[in-house]
Amino acid sequence: MSIIEEDRARYKEIFGERDKQKDYWAYNVCSLCYNACGIRVRVVDGKPVAVEGIPESDKGAQGGICARGVAGLDMYYDPNRILYPVKRTNPKKGLHEDPKWERISWEEALDTITEKLEEAMEKDSRTIFSSGSPSPTAGSTGFAGLLRPMKAGGSIGGAGIMCGGSTHHIGALQSAAWDIIPDYRYCNYILRCGGNEGWGGGRQASSTIRLAATARERGMKMKVMDPQGFTVASKGQEWIPILPATDIAVFMAIANLIVNEIGIYDKEFIRQKTNGSYLIGPDRLFVRDGQTNKPLLFDETDSKIKTF
Ligand code: SF4
Incomplete structure (x- = not known):
């Protein structure tokens, strides 16, 4: 049994009875952003018709959902939504170059990926990278995790300067937090x-x-x-x-x-963990050692000015 057949059989085992109903609510987690709000989707005749928050959920907005979560239905019915794997058949790339996508089966897609991964593993596993949205529910994070035991080169999140490029660095500097x-x-x-x-x-x-x-x-x-x-x-x-x-x-x-x-601050923290003890010159810049260019500070133990 292929991995896809196994997956389908497992789904049927868990949800088979529920899916036979004409009208039911399916419980899930919204994957349209980081918040991972608990949602339930009303399914009528096998088609989703409404999305709402789960009032008793402790995930994300804890009961509420945002406008984007509600609009998730539009994504489902988007006529341009890609419902199956496609393969590029035009090797030429560039502006105005038609990629000539062709529909392929899931089996062919998985076989192709496996073949390429094995090939790269044999040459040098560090050449393998995964790339995608870092959203915890988007799946790419899991894929990056799968590649880790293969000693892959790494993974690249897709949020760029909008998110990780600034936020996490500031968080780390301010409070050593993500x-x-x-x-x-x-x-x-x-x-x-x-x-x-x-x-x-x-x-x-x-x-x-x-x-x-x-x-x-x-x-x-x-x-x-x-x-x-x-x-x-x-x-x-x-x-x-x-x-x-x-x-x-x-x-x-x-x-x-x-x-x-007022003098209500953590003096020891400023002294030991920050550049608060660096000396400042009349030009309002750090006073630096002439030879090493390192900032100077006043050492109270021997009353000398020195570098750290
Ligand atoms: S409902 Fe809105 S906030 Fe919650 S996970 Fe979905 S998109 Fe994000």
Whole structure:
């Protein structure tokens, strides 16, 4: 029995009885973005006709779904949706070059992939790469995982500068974390500056909207510092409409207050884990060692200026 036949037999074993019904709800997880919301799909005469959130679900938006999730039905009925594997038959590539796609069977597709993988494995497994959306429910993450034991070269996520190119680096620098979502479960006061995670966008939009709503219900306070008075500002206790491009000045003033006037900061953390102890010259740049060009700091143990 081929892998596809095995898969179909297993599906029939689990869902065979349900699929015989004329009208039923199929429970699933939306795979249109990272949030992986719990959904149920109404199926009538074998065709999906409605999508809605599962109220008791603890996944993603925990009961709700977004407009894109609802519009998932349109993808199903899209006349241009590709329903079977296709193979490029024109080896020439370039602008205006018709790839001349030809429909092939799943068996042929899997055999071709296996053949190519074996060929690459024999030559050098590091030449194998997987590429696709990093969305956890999109399947490509699993494929990358499958390639790992083969000592493949690596995998390339498809989000580019929209996501991993900036977000995760900032998250890692700020808090050694992959994500940059405020911890709404424990947050009691939030100063929101120019972002809208938890109110309409940002990373894990629907999950954070639910988390922020729950936090508001338990009394979390929010002040919004933003030139625009949009949705986020309307949800806060106060909107501080600063002038565009003045936010850095406000942050510096807040830092100055915390460090130099009120003195409520983790001195040891700043000293040991950041560049807060580097000396600053009259030109407001780090003072550097003439030979190594490394920043200089003042060592309190021997009262000497030295590099770290
Ligand atoms: S947020 Fe919307 S698109 Fe994303 S998983 Fe949930 S319902 Fe689907």
